[in-house]
Every structure is written in C-alpha cells, then in structure tokens.
Amino acid sequence: MSHVVSPIREKLVTGGKSYSDVTHDICKQVEGEPTKEWKWAFGISSIVFIYGAYCLFYTWWQGIGVWGLNKTVGWAWDITNFVWWVGIGHAGTLISAVLLLFRQKWRTSINRSAEAMTIFAVLCAASFILAHMGRPWLAHWALPLPNAFGSLWVNFNSPLVWDVFAISTYLSVSLLFWYMGLVPDLASIRDRATTKGRKFWYGLFSLGWTGSSKTWARYEYMSLILAGISTPLVLSVHTIVSMDFATSVIPGWHTTIFPPYFVAGAIFSGFAMVQTLLLITRVVFKLEDYITIEHIEMMNIVITVTGSIVGIAYLTEFFIAWYSGVEYESYAFINRATGPYWWAYWMMMTCNVISPQLFWSKAIRTNLMVSFILSIVVNVGMWFERFVIIVTSLHRDYLPSSWAMFSPTMYDIGDYIFSFGLFFTLFFLFAKYLPVVNMAEVKAVMKGVSSNFPEKKKATKKTEE
Amino acid sequence: MSSTTNYILGVYDDEDEVLHAVSEVKSKGIKIEDVFTPFPIHGLDRAVGHERTRLPIAAFMFGVLGLACTLSLISYTMVFDWPMIIGGKDFFALPNWIPVSFEGTVLFTAFGLVITFCISNNLYPGNQPDLLDIRITDDKFVMAINVDKNKKVSADDIKKALKDSGAIEVNVK
Numbered sequence: 001m002s003h004v005v006s007p008i009r010e011k012l013v014t015g016g017k018s019y020s021d022v023t024h025d026i027c028k029q030v031e032g033e034p035t036k037e038w039k040w041a042f043g044i045s046s047i048v049f050i051y052g053a054y055c056l057f058y059t060w061w062q063g064i065g066v067w068g069l070n071k072t073v074g075w076a077w078d079i080t081n082f083v084w085w086v087g088i089g090h091a092g093t094l095i096s097a098v099l100l101l102f103r104q105k106w107r108t109s110i111n112r113s114a115e116a117m118t119i120f121a122v123l124c125a126a127s128f129i130l131a132h133m134g135r136p137w138l139a140h141w142a143l144p145l146p147n148a149f150g151s152l153w154v155n156f157n158s159p160l161v162w163d164v165f166a167i168s169t170y171l172s173v174s175l176l177f178w179y180m181g182l183v184p185d186l187a188s189i190r191d192r193a194t195t196k197g198r199k200f201w202y203g204l205f206s207l208g209w210t211g212s213s214k215t216w217a218r219y220e221y222m223s224l225i226l227a228g229i230s231t232p233l234v235l236s237v238h239t240i241v242s243m244d245f246a247t248s249v250i251p252g253w254h255t256t257i258f259p260p261y262f263v264a265g266a267i268f269s270g271f272a273m274v275q276t277l278l279l280i281t282r283v284v285f286k287l288e289d290y291i292t293i294e295h296i297e298m299m300n301i302v303i304t305v306t307g308s309i310v311g312i313a314y315l316t317e318f319f320i321a322w323y324s325g326v327e328y329e330s331y332a333f334i335n336r337a338t339g340p341y342w343w344a345y346w347m348m349m350t351c352n353v354i355s356p357q358l359f360w361s362k363a364i365r366t367n368l369m370v371s372f373i374l375s376i377v378v379n380v381g382m383w384f385e386r387f388v389i390i391v392t393s394l395h396r397d398y399l400p401s402s403w404a405m406f407s408p409t410m411y412d413i414g415d416y417i418f419s420f421g422l423f424f425t426l427f428f429l430f431a432k433y434l435p436v437v438n439m440a441e442v443k444a445v446m447k448g449v450s451s452n453f454p455e456k457k458k459a460t461k462k463t464e465e
Numbered sequence: 466m467s468s469t470t471n472y473i474l475g476v477y478d479d480e481d482e483v484l485h486a487v488s489e490v491k492s493k494g495i496k497i498e499d500v501f502t503p504f505p506i507h508g509l510d511r512a513v514g515h516e517r518t519r520l521p522i523a524a525f526m527f528g529v530l531g532l533a534c535t536l537s538l539i540s541y542t543m544v545f546d547w548p549m550i551i552g553g554k555d556f557f558a559l560p561n562w563i564p565v566s567f568e569g570t571v572l573f574t575a576f577g578l579v580i581t582f583c584i585s586n587n588l589y590p591g592n593q594p595d596l597l598d599i600r601i602t603d604d605k606f607v608m609a610i611n612v613d614k615n616k617k618v619s620a621d622d623i624k625k626a627l628k629d630s631g632a633i634e635v636n637v638k
Contacts, residue, residue, distance in 0.1 A: 019503060019604035144542060153542035157551050162564035169568040173575045180579060183588070188503070188602040207583065208592025211601045213500045215586045217510035218518045222582045225524045226575060233571045240564055443604075444504040447480065 012106055012445060014289045019443050022290075023188055026435045029285050030189055031198070034432055037284050042428045049421025055414025056131060064134050066411040072404040073394045077412040078132040080386040081419060084269070085125035086167065086241055087262070087382065090234055091270025092118025093174060096181070097230035100223065106298050108441040109290040113281060113431075114274045115178040120426040121273070122171045124419035129167070131415060159243040166240040170233060177226045183209050184219075184440040238266045245389065252332035252393030255320070261313035268306035268352070269382035275299050275375035277427065279368060281436060290437050293366050300365040303378060307356030310385075314353065332393055340405060341392045344384050351381020471612040472498070473620060474597055475627030476605050476634040480506050483606040486630035487512040490608065493626045495618050498611040501601040520585075524578040531573025535566040597638055608632070 017025070034042075059066055069076055092114040099107040130136040141147075142164045144154050154161050186202050187209035193199040209215070242262035245253040275296070282291040321333040336345045355377050359365040396403045430436070475490075477483040484506055490497060497513050511517075539562050543549075548556045583589060598607045610623050618626075624635045 023503075023603045144538060150547060151542075153547055155549075155551060156539045156543055156565055157554065157558055157561040159564075162568075165565045165568040169572045173571060176575055176579055180582075184504075184602070191596065191599050191602045203593060204590050207588035207590060208594045209588065209602070210594045210596060211501045211503060212586075213502060213506070213509045213513050214515045215588075216502060216505040217515060218520055218582055218586060220505050221518050221520045222578055225521060225578055229528075229571050229574050232567070236564065236567060243564075440504040444506075 012109065012292065012294065013442060014292055017289060017446070019446070022437075022439055022443055022446070023192070025287070025290070026185075026437050026439050027189055027192055029431070030433060030435060031192070031194075035284075038428065038432060041284070042425070042432075045421055045424035045428055047421075048417060049425045052414055052416075052418025052421040055411050056127065056418045059131050059411050059415055060136055064132065066409060067415075068407050068409045068412055070404050070406070072397060072402050073391055073406040075390050075394065076406045077387075077408055077416060078128050080383065080390050081416055082125045082128040082132070083241055083262075083386045083390075084379075084383050085121045085128070085419060085423075087238065087266035087269045087386075088273045088379070089118040089121035089125065089170075089174075089270065090238060090263075090266035091274045092116070092121075093170075093177075093230050093234040094267055094270065095274065096177065097227035097234065100227040101231060105445045106295055108445050109287075109437050110274065110278060110295055110299075111441070112178075112181065112434075112438045113277060113436050115174065115181070116427065116430045116434075117274060117277060118174050118270075119171065119178060120423050120430075121270075122167065122174065123426070124423050126167065126171070127419060127422065128415070159240065159247050162240045163244055166237045170237045173226075173230060173233060177230060180219075180222065180226070181438060181441075182434060183207055184211065185435045185438060187211070188439055189435065235263055238263045250393055251326070251328040252336070252389065254329075255317060257313055257316055257320070261310065261317075264306050264309040264313065265352075265382060265385060268303060268310055268356075269379055271299055271303050271306065272375040272378035272382070275303070275371060276379070279372045279375070281431060285431065285436060287437065290442065293368075296368065296371055297362075297365050300359045300371055300374075303375075304356045304359040304365075307352060307378070311353035314349065328398070331396075335396055336388055336392045339392065339396065341388065341395070344388050344392065348381050348384040348388050351377045352385060355381070472597060472638045473610045473612060473623050473627065474634075474636045474638055475608040475610070475630070475632035476598060476600075476636065477608070477631060478605060478633055479631075480504075480606060482631045483608065484509055484512060486608060486627075486632065489630040490610075490626050493618070493622075495610060495623055495626055496614050498609045498614070501597060501607045501609065503602055503604060503606070506606075520578065520582060523581045524574050527577025527581075528570050528574040530577070531570040532566055534573065535569025536562065539565060598636070 013022075064078075067076070067078065092111075095107050095114040096111040099111075130139055133139055133142075142154060142161065144156075154164075183206055186206035190199060190202040190206050193202060239259040239262070242258035246255055246258040248254060278291050278299070279296070282288055318333050318337075321329045324330075335341075355374055358370075358374065364370050391406050395405060475486065477486060480502070483500060483502070487497060487500060487509065491512075491514075500509055500513055502509065540557065543558070543562075544556045550556075551558075554561070596602075597609055598605060601607055608627065610627070612620055612623070615623060627635050
C-alpha cells in the first residue's frame with residue numbers, strides 16, 4: 001500500500017527489527033552514559049582542537065605572514081583547505097536532497113550523519129576564509145551593510161562576493177534542513193526521557209511535535225521543497241567556488257570546464273568522507289543492522305562514478321590546454337605533470353583516478369577494510385587536486401625571475417589541524433547527543449524492506465489488499 | 466487538545482491497518498479528529514479528510530519575494546547609490562547578478578517556508594504538547610475521535626467500530 005518494493009532489492013534494515021527496536025537502538029546512544037571508546041575519541045579530538053585553536057589564534061593575532069606564502073604563491077594551503085572542506089560538505093546535501101528527489105530509500109539511515117557532516121565541514125571551510133581575510137574582525141565588510149564610507153557597497157560583479165552569499169546561504173539552509181529533520185526524532189527522545197534535564201532540552205528543541213497526520217503531510221511537502229531548492233543550491237555553491245578561479249586570467253585556472261568538474265570532485269570527496277565516518281560510526285555505535293553492506297556498496301558505486309567523471313575532467317583539461325594552442329596554458333599543464341611539483345600531480349592522479357576503479361570488483365566494494373582505506377585515499381587525492389590547481393598554477397608565472405616554491409610553516413599545518421579538531425569534536429558531540437540515524441524515515445521504509453518484519457503484519461497486509 | 470475535551474482513542478500497531486481503519490470508521494458515520502503516527506503515511510491526511518496543504522504556494526511567494534529583494538538591493542547599490550565602472554561593464558550588469566539573486570531566492574524560500582510551517586502547525590520552542598498517547602513517537606498509531614463532535618453515534622458504538630477496524634487498544638482520554 002504505502003510502497004511497492006521489488007523482491008530482488010537488498011534489505012535496507014537487517015536483524016528483524018520492529019519500530020520499537022529502531023527507537024530503542026538509536027536512542028540508547030543518547031540516553032546512556034558515554035562509552036569508553038567515545039570518551040577516548042572525544043578526548044583526542046579535543047586535544048587536536050585545542051592545539052589547532054592555538055595555531056589559529058596565533059595566525060589571527062600575527063596576521064597571515066606566519067604562513068609560508070610568498071609574492072608568487074599568494075594562495076596555498078588556506079584556499080586548498082577551504083575548497084577541500086566545502087567539497088566534502090556537498091555529500092550531505094546530495095544524500096539528503098538529491099537522493100530524496102530520486103526516491104532512493106537507502107539514504108534514510110545515512111542522511112542524518114551526512115547532513116551533520118556537511119554543516120561541520122562548511123564551518124571548517126569558513127575558518128579558512130576568515131583566517132585568509134587577514135583581519136577576521138572585519139569579515140562583515142564582505143556583506144552589503146550601510147557604512148560610513150559613503151556608503152561604499154560590495155561589488156556584486158565579483159565571484160568572491162558571490163562566494164560569500166553562496167557559502168552563507170548554504171550553511172544556513174543546510175542547518176535548517178538538518179534541524180527540521182531532527183524535530184520528530186527529538187520528540188521521540190523527549191517522550192522517552194527519564195531525567196528532567198533530557199525532558200527539558202529535547203522538549204525545548206522538539207518544538208511541541210505531536211505527530212498529527214496533518215503536520216506530517218505538511219512536513220513531507222516542506223521536506224520535498226527544501227530538497228528541491230537545496231539541489232540547485234548545492235550545485236551553485238561549488239560552481240561559484242570554481243568561478244573564484246575560472247573568472248581569473250591565470251593559466252590553469254581560466255577554464256570553462258571548472259564548474260562541472262568541481263561539482264563532481266566535491267561529490268566524490270564528500271562521499272568518501274561520509275564513507276570514512278559511517279564505517280567508524282557503525283562499529284562504535286553497533287549500527288550494523290541499519291548501515292549495512294548494501295549502503296557501503298551504494299556509496300562506493302557513487303564514488304566510482306564521480307571519480308571517473310573527475311578523471312575525464314583531468315584528461316579534458318590536458319587535451320584542451322594542448323588544443324587551445326595557448327602556450328602559457330600548455331606550459332601550466334606540462335609543468336603540473338613534469339615540473340617540480342610532479343609528485344603532487346601523480347599523487348592526485350593515482351588516488352583520484354586509479355584507486356576508485358578498484359570498486360568495479362564486487363569483492364572489493366563490499367570489503368569494509370578496503371572501503372575504509374580507499375575512502376581515505378580518495379580524500380588525500382582530492383586535497384592534492386586542489387593543491388595542484390592552486391599552487392602549481394601560481395608558482396611559475398609569466399616572469400621566470402619570480403618563480404618560487406611554496407613550503408608550509410607550522411601555522412599552515414596547525415590551521416589545517418584545527419579544522420580536523422573542530423570537525424571531529426563537533427561530530428562526536430553530535431553522535432553522542434543527537435540521534436545519528438533518522439528514526440522516523442527509517443521506520444517509514446521498513447515495512448517493505450526490513451528482513452523478517454514480523455510475519456503477522458505481512459499477513460494482515462495481504463488479506464486487506 | 467484541552468483536558469476538558471473527551472476523546473476516544475484507537476491504538477493501532479501497523480501503518481496499513483490504521484490507513485484502512487480510517488475509511489472503515491468513517492464509513493460508519495464517525496468523524497475522526499486526527500490520526501497521530503510515528504512517521505508519515507502517504508495518503509493518510511487525505512483519508513482523514515484534511516485539505517491539501519498550501520505550503521508550496523507560500524514557498525513560491527517567499528521565493529519571488531527573495532528574488533525581488535536581492536535584485537532591488539543589487540540594483541540600488543550598483544546602479545543608483547554608487548555606480549562604478551567595473552571591467553567596462555554596464556552598471557546594470559544583470560548576468561553577473563544571477564548568482565547572488567539565486568542565493569537570495571533560496572534563502573528567503575527556505576526560511577519563509579520553515580517559519581510558515583512552524584506557525585501553521587503551532588510548533589515553537591518550549592511548547593509542551595499534551596500528547597494523547599506517549600507511544601505515538603515510538604511505534605503506535607493513534608486515531609483520536611472527539612466525542613463532543615460525534616453526537617449522533619454513541620460512545621460504545623465508537624469503541625466497537627475502533628475495535629472492529631483492528632485497534633489493539635481502545636482508550637478514553
């Protein structure tokens with residue numbers, strides 16, 4: 001009645017769970033004492049965060065002179081890290097919005113943590129933009145606010161201003177989408193609460209949810225519309241990020257292929273990051289019945305597809321550099337592959353183009369350990385992609401006398417470490433205090449797809465139809 | 466849902482059963498107040514008799530408003546208040562404004578939609594609802610019948626109709 005599911009489909013929820021089991025399994029993380037593993041993980045990420053926060057504070061205090069930038073390489077790790085984190089963030093919206101529009105039911109048990117990851121990744125990206133401004137306390141100058149200079153407004157023709165709007169809209173809309181998805185589940189925790197504190201806090205944020213059919217009907221429309229507007233939004237964000245480069249006149253950046261190529265790369269790296277986190281979460285929180293091999297395999301298939309698109313983009317860039325007949329453009333690409341940064345280029349090629357092709361084998365894409373390692377390899381590769389695009393295109397410019405190399409200082413590295421500390425600290429807090437799986441959505445797809453759903457109910461379903 | 470209202474509640478434990486029960490109970494001339502469920506069930510709101518939501522229209526209006534606001538802001542600042550020649554382009558450089566106006570449209574739509582949704586469903590921080598059954602947010606489906614609005618049918622008949630339609634429990638609240 002509610003959905004027709006082909007019998008050849010794999011089960012999305014295993015272990016013969018009932019609705020009540022779902023509530024219990026997911027809520028018990030929130031309600032119980034933190035486990036030893038969680039305390040260790042949280043402790044380590046907090047230490048990393050504190051060390052990184054010191055480095056970031058020093059950068060803010062002293063200015064970006066503490067980085068290894070020179071007058072030839074004016075953008076390096078800061079923008080590399082920014083683009084890398086924004087790209088990672090894209091997977092969350094893709095899973096929750098695009099897969100919702102395509103009615104992909106397997107997304108239900110992973111969308112919550114993927115969306116949380118999006119928000120934290122975008123926050124990490126924002127930390128680099130703020131630091132990169134040099135005077136972060138003047139960050140509001142990027143907004144069109146009336147001021148005492150005339151008013152002198154921001155330039156709406158500039159891709160950097162587009163970026164400010166894109167990233168801030170993306171962050172706030174993702175946060176809204178994620179929070180509205182949480183409301184019914186927060187109400188479940190509220191109604192199970194045994195302590196006063198939990199009753200108060202989860203009661204406060206569940207907004208008085210009752211589960212009435214009228215509310216649910218409106219809720220579904222709202223989710224659909226939010227998904228509908230988030231889809232072009234997520235594509236616009238990385239398109240605009242790529243325009244920061246593509247609208248310039250630097251050989252190696254001035255390429256029309258950038259928007260689709262960046263979006264594919266973003267999905268590629270984001271899915272890899274979701275894969276890394278899921279493989280850890282499912283073991284630490286014992287969610288093997290909800291995040292099954294089927295989910296892992298689906299993710300690996302998306303990684304292969306987007307990885308192949310990225311591979312084609314690399315080859316196309318190279319071809320066009322030659323075909324255009326522009327010698328500066330050709331030089332930029334030959335220098336990437338054979339110049340002093342050849343190792344970064346081939347690192348990128350190996351990790352991004354060759355390694356995901358291993359997933360053509362079913363044995364490999366259903367192997368948890370290999371999936372875990374490859375998901376990290378992909379993100380290493382994607383970091384190098386941005387490094388190659390940014391640093392290799394800049395370090396040998398039109399004037400050979402000003403050619404230079406870039407070497408990071410401890411503050412370049414420390415600020416990058418900060419983003420990891422921030423990301424994992426927030427993720428572990430989320431995993432402890434909020435339901436990591438969207439209970440309402442999982443329950444809604446269970447009947448058709450759960451293995452051994454109580455037989456009695458299947459029987460009644462048949463007789464009534 | 467004030468405490469003076471008299472409700473008869475049918476508790477079900479299956480989504481398809483409750484969906485069928487709705488039409489069965491309605492066919493006996495009983496008016497259903499609402500059905501409360503742990504997750505959305507397609508077609509349940511229409512079966513109960515709720516009208517189709519107008520949220521999409523609201524979302525569209527907010528989108529148009531967002532587009533209008535962003536375009537007005539950009540054209541005011543870039544054309545009227547402080548025009549500047551940038552890269553030899555027109556002051557009114559519409560193609561360059563597409564990204565920001567798009568983001569503005571999305572931002573207004575998303576926030577307008579969610580705020581409208583919360584207001585129309587009476588959702589706000591600190592609202593402590595008087596739930597008819599605590600298990601609604603876990604695994605039970607509850608059909609609520611307002612006794613005062615069903616003067617023609619006796620309470621016993623309502624209870625019987627609920628039981629017949631597959632309710633595992635019938636409670637009064």
